[in-house]
Amino acid sequence: MVSRRTFSVATVTTVAAALLPQRVAASDAPKGVFPVQKSDEEWKSSLTKEQYYVLRQHGTERAFTSPLDKTYAEGEYHCAGCNSLLFTSDTKFDSRTGWPSFFKPVEKAVGTTTDRSFFMTRTEVHCATCGGHLGHVFPDGPPPTGQRYCMNGVAMTFVSKTGGPSAAPDKSDSKS
């Protein structure tokens, strides 16, 4: 049998990241570098034009254009770039902004940076696994966090708890 380990490592860096909701060998990644990495060309070919614009070029979809804005079914929201779990439906609320909004992300699923574009200081939100831009977070959300994660629907895929190919919950994670 071919060495399974060798096969896994090679696959992870090329196609598996785009296909499987799995955690990539983070221990191999240098500090500050995202576990899932692709070249610009690879991102371009694996994402739709809209997804590429938002995730890789920090774009923003037009308000009220995402079907996920009005989605309130029970389920999970995954990164459209690497399929990592980002948000669950029980943290979603109607912000009436035209973008899917949540008061809390899944633990360690997202990271933030300070965004000073457009003469504003905002907190940018990105996927902690692939670095894809997701949206911004504002301190005017509802209880219990008071945070409003204003997300681009095109940057996420929704997996319905009742109908989708949702994987079994895996809460295992490195120490917090």
Ligand SMILES: [Zn+2]
């Ligand atoms: Zn991602």
